[in-house]
Amino acid sequence: MMLGAVQFGLFAAGVVLFVPMGMAGWHLSRNKMLFFSCALFITLAVGVHLVPYFPSVTSFLSSSSSSSSSSSLVVNRNSCFPLLHQVAFDFQELGNNSERGSWKWIESENVVDCDFQKLTKTDTSDLLNGSWVVVAGDSQARLMVVSLLELLLGKNEMEVVKGDLFKRHSDYNMFVDEIGMKLDFIWAPYVSNLTDLMMGFKEKKSYPDVFVMGAGLWDMLHVNNASDYGVSLKSLKDSVVSLLPVSSTFGNEDRSETNVVPIRSPNLFWLGMPKLISSMLNTDEKKEKMSDVMCEAYSDELYRSKLLQQSGGPLFLLDIHSLSNNCGAHCTDDGMHYHGAVYEAAVHIMLNGLLIESNQKL
Known part of the structure; x- marks a missing residue:
């Protein structure tokens, strides 16, 4: 669960950093870009803090981070015993x-x-x-x-x-x-x-x-x-x-x-x-x-x-x-x-x- 929240936070930070840069490339005014950046930052910050209170979202994040390792263990067990x-x-x-x-x-x-x-x-x-x-x-x-x-x-x-x-x-x-x-x-x-x-x-x-x-x-x-x-x-x-x-x-x-x-x-x-x-x-x-x-x-x-x-x-x-x-x-x-x-x-x-x-x- 902790790993999933961290990954989500890094994703949010990336959105906050790179989306405004892309908008700047479209020649939007400085005030519009600043307003959009602040709104986006606040929305994502609130989202990151609320994620732990929604079990379904937390479960999805944690399962995505652990599925590869647990899958590896199952494959290892099932494939190695016969050998x-x-x-x-x-x-x-x-x-x-x-x-x-x-x-x-x-x-x-x-x-x-x-x-x-x-x-x-x-x-x-x-x-x-x-x-x-x-x-x-x-x-x-x-x-x-x-x-x-x-x-x-x-x-x-x-x-x-x-x-x-x-x-x-x-x-x-x-x-x-x-x-x-x-x-x-x-x-x-x-x-x-x-x-x-x-x-x-x-x-x-x-x-x-x-x-x-x-x-x-x-x-x-x-x-x-x-x-x-x-x-x-x-x-x-x-x-x-x-x-x-x-x-x-x-x-x-x-x-x-x-x-x-x-x-x-x-x-x-x-x-x-x-x-x-x-x-x-x-x-x-x-x-x-x-x-x-x-x-x-x-x-x-x-x-x-x-x-x-x-x-x-x-x-x-x-x-x-x-x-x-x-x-x-x-x-x-x-x-x-x-x-x-x-x-x-x-x-x-x-x-x-x-x-x-x-x-x-x-």
């Missing part, structure tokens, strides 16, 4: 069958404009300061936690806690004192476990600031029914929509409702399943049940459930399938669990997603 997964991997052999992997965003013009960044420990600490972060799921979620903690703690300090984190089929809790961040890993290999977790948050009336969840590998191996998996996903989606402050139009054919609350979905992430390489899976049962055909069926059910923001739902997909596929077969030893660079990239995609959503710049 977050444009990642390339580079691996160099170091001998003894070990590999060191690196990754980076592909340097296309659009990606460069989005200014994605690999966050440092300090940047990540500032972003997650005082937050409650929950990661729930299977072994893929556990590897995600490893990469996040390596970023926050450093690899040396991470080695101290890795033993507790990798206790078989167990939860893990940690409080990072330096930044007041609470981190919970919850072993939840089935979608129904995630739904129960959401209901538990409702009962306690307490929700995490960042919630990363994902399940499907255990379902594919032990249940092996894509349709049932889809039903479970829809149930999870309904529980998320009903419990969190998201738009009431999700799953509603009537789009005429006006009481729509801004979607909180960028703080909610779905950890996708990796690219499964059947020939490398370590048991015959896995090779049989976790085939390419079954993987595609499970993926179809995920999109059909409308759980993902990309298909109109509340959760943003951290596309481990895309990342692991880009990394390739040499990035995995068992066709299922990938090199740390894949999960490191996923962590930075998540963090940049949070930055985009909050309109922050480092």
